[in-house]
Amino acid sequence: MxxxxxxxxxxxxxxxxxxxxxxxxxxxxxxxxxxxxxxxxxxxxxxxxxxxxxxxxxxxxxxxxxxxxxxxxxxxxADHKRRGRPTSFTPVQVAEVKALACQLPAESGTPLARWSCPELAREVVARAIAGSVSASTVRRWLKQDAIKPWQYRSWIFIRDPDFQRKAARIMDLYAGAWQGVPLGENEYVVSADEKTSVQARCRCHPTLAPGQARAMRVNHEYGRGGALAYLAAYDVHRAKVFGRCEDRTGIVPFMNLVTQVMTTAPYAGAERVFWIVDNGSSHRGQRAIDRLTSAFPNAVMVHTPVHASWTNQVEIFFSIVQRKVVAPNDFTDLTQVRDRLRDFEDRYNATAQPFQWRFTTSDLDDLLARLDRHSLDRQEESSIAPTAGSTPEGLRASTTKHSVLPYQRLLSVDEWLRHAAAVPLTTPEAVVVDGTNRQDRLRRDTGSRLYAGGALASPPPPGASLPSAPGRPRLENRYTVRAASLPPGPAQLRPGGTAIAATRPDEPAVVPGMKCRSWGGGCTDHTTGRINCTRPAVGSALHNR
Known part of the structure; x- marks a missing residue:
């Protein structure tokens, strides 16, 4: 043998x-x-x-x-793919849960301010999306796409119609220029504002110093010893602070601060001193500009946009004061507050260096462009509200919120394909894709239906071509479709706002200038845009970048 x-x-x-x-x-x-x-x-x-x-x-x-x-x-x-336990939930159910998490609870009449995973699991069962689901399963689904409905962030929208021009002037001053001309050696930029209501809180029991494995301990009860206003002017390029304490804010206290700065060298003999201030009542409007110019002809007042105090660098200094001087606020009287602020001012000026301001006019233009796209997207999304019966059961047809649309698209395209092909579309391997994750992760579910992007108002009649859906151009979603069968004839399927031709697996799709993103396989002839996957087991029919 x-x-x-x-x-x-x-x-x-x-x-x-x-x-x-x-x-x-x-x-x-x-x-x-x-x-x-x-x-x-x-x-x-x-x-x-x-x-x-x-x-x-x-x-x-x-x-x-x-x-x-x-x-x-x-x-x-590599290890062979293990069989594992069969899936208990379909991709449609997972998409519906994610869509529910991207809605406010009040929209469905739930008396909650925010969703939590246990509350979502209870709502999923109540809506008959799934027979039973645990909170940990919901948490795992949401973690895949970084959805955290229990968190929130506050924000404020631009209200100043002249925001870009006003903000750009301040960004240029921080960069050392004014109206496109570099500042001279005898020109200075001063950022000024008031920190109101600095209180003197006398604690009922002495504050305990920190110790080993013990933080500083401050008694919660206190007696009020009054409050004062701290006014500060910060030289942006020299990192020098001029401060004073006043009983209250107003025009007179602010002009006292201006006089304190403008009567000292080198500002008294400077060619120009630019004062960056917000729109507070002490220095608001043209009257404040005229008042400053009449008192000091070499002073130029520059206002920040409305509700844009973050463009004023003195606010950074005030945050330092709050963290290092005021908090946790244990002062016997206002005299101790004044002495502490004055001593810290001298200490800060001895070692301070200018803030590294990195937000430039280019960043400002990018920010405003993103806001414009966001506003345009909201208008488009509000105009494509689905009609009754256009979305699968379990997803509210009237929902058109910005974050819910990607999951509506997952659910609506399959319904349309059923009408177009007259038979359910099944694939041996399909990719379930969502559009909210900035990292463009692709989810693969074996034996599932094909769900891709595109929000539809109502199912088109059989044989009609799929229109391009209004999408969100700022999201660079990547879709890869591995199809064993597609509806007969070409279909237009492109969530990014542009149509793309999808044909049978044996017919390549032509998309000029497209970058191929095949799953695990290589593609050739990129310059012409003709997709030709070399991996025979896949047979890609549609690629999207």
Whole structure:
């Protein structure tokens, strides 16, 4: 009886380099390192028994990985896909749960301000989306797409119609220019404002110093010792602070601060001193500009846009004062508050350096462009509200919120394809994609239906072409469709706002200038846009970048 011989192993330079990196890498998993070491020894012509002794594994283990590499190459060293437990929830149910999480509870009449995972799980069962689901399962689904409905952030919208011009002037001053001309050596930029209501709170019990494994302890009860206003002027390029304490804010206290600065060198003899202020009552409007110019002709007042105090650098200094001087606020009287602020001002001026302001006019233009796109998207989304019966049961047809639309698209396109093809569209491997994740992750579900982007107002009649859906151009979603069958005839399927031709798997789709993003396979002839996947097991019919 002939004796079975070990399979000979021959390596290319690229395979040898990858195997060495896996065998000797510090972050390589142990099982991968052992397999790579076995193949490298086999490539030297060593016998399986010797490789087993040197690697410290069983002889059958050596035979297994040597045989698999000889047949499959490097992919053969990976674990086979395990069968696992069958899925309990369909991709449609997962999409509906995510769509529900992207709605406000008040829209469905739920007496909650925010969703939590237990509350979402209870609502899913109440709406008959699923028979039963645990809070941990809902949390896992939401984590896939970084959806956190229990968190919130406050924001304020631009109200100043002249926001861009006013903000750009301030950004230029921070960069050392005014109206396109660089500032001279004898020109200065001063940022000024008031910090109101600095209180003197006398704690009923002394504050305890921190100790080992113990934070500072401040008594909650206190007696009120009054309040004052702290006015400060910050030289943007010299990092020098001029401050004063006043009983209240107003025109007179602010002009006292201006006089304090403008009567000292080098501002008294400067060619121009630009004062950046917000729109507070102490320095609002043209009257404040005229008042400053009449008192000091070399002073130029520059107002920030309305509700844009973040463009004023003195606010950064006030935040430092709040964190290092005021909080946790344990002062016996206002005199102690004044002394503390004055001493800190001297301490700060001794070591301070200018703030590294990185927000430029280019960043401002990008921000305003994003806001314009956001406003346009909201208008488009509000104009494509689905009609009754256009979305599957379980998703409210009247919902057109910005964050819900990606999941409505997942659910609506399949309904349209059913009308167009007259038969349910099934694929051996389909990709369920959502449009909210900025990292453009793709979710694969074996044996599922095909769900792709595109919000539809109502199912078109059979045989009609799929129109391009109004999308969100700022999201660069990438869709890869592996289809064993598609509806007869070309269909237009492109969530980004532009139509793309989708044909049968054996007919390539032509999209000029498109960058191919095939799943695991290579594509050729990118310049003409003709998609031709070289991986025969996939047969890609549609690519989207």
């Amino acid at each position: 002939p004796v079975a011989t070990a399979r000979p192993i021959s390596l290319t330079a690229a395979e040898r380099a990858r195997l060495k990196k896996a065998a000797y890498g510090h972050k390589t998993p142990h099982r991968t390192r052992v397999r790579a070491h076995i193949v490298l020894l086999a490539a030297r012509g060593q016998a399986n028994a010797r490789i087993a002794r040197e690697s410290g594994v069983h002889l059958d283990t050596v035979r297994t990985w040597r045989s698999r590499f000889a047949v499959q190459g490097l992919p053969g060293l």
